[in-house]
Amino acid sequence: QVQLVESGGGSVQAGGSLRLSCAASGRSISIYHMGWFRQAPGKEREFVASISSSGDHTYYTDSVKGRFTISRDNAKNTVYLQMNSLNPEDTATYYCANSRDMVGIRARRVDYWGQGTQVSVSS
Secondary structure, three states: OOEEEEEOOEEEEOOOOEEEEEEEEOOOOOOOEEEEEEEOOOOOOEEEEEEOOOOOOEEEOHHHOOOEEEEEEOOOOEEEEEEOOOOHHHOEEEEEEEEOOOOHHHHOOOOEEOOOEEEEEEO
């Protein structure tokens, strides 16, 4: 079993930046593809970004391309999401998850979820 704990959320003004971290425990995440998702109040949880187990391949939803960067450090068992040029539409609770399916992860076919970290962006 993998336990995932997100951190780094907070409140920022539009145009600001945040770096989210997802620390894993229980077993190594080096064999898993990892993803970030977000859920705004009253909306479904949506895919944001994913990274392959090796870190060689990344994928982003269109709305964050060029602004967000997903990365991982398998030695630290941690995944990151660097978020730049934030806007109010990015306000949501952000979750990380692991998956064995690099395509399916975009459809939320994951093994475990973290508890989430809140990001609030004011205009």
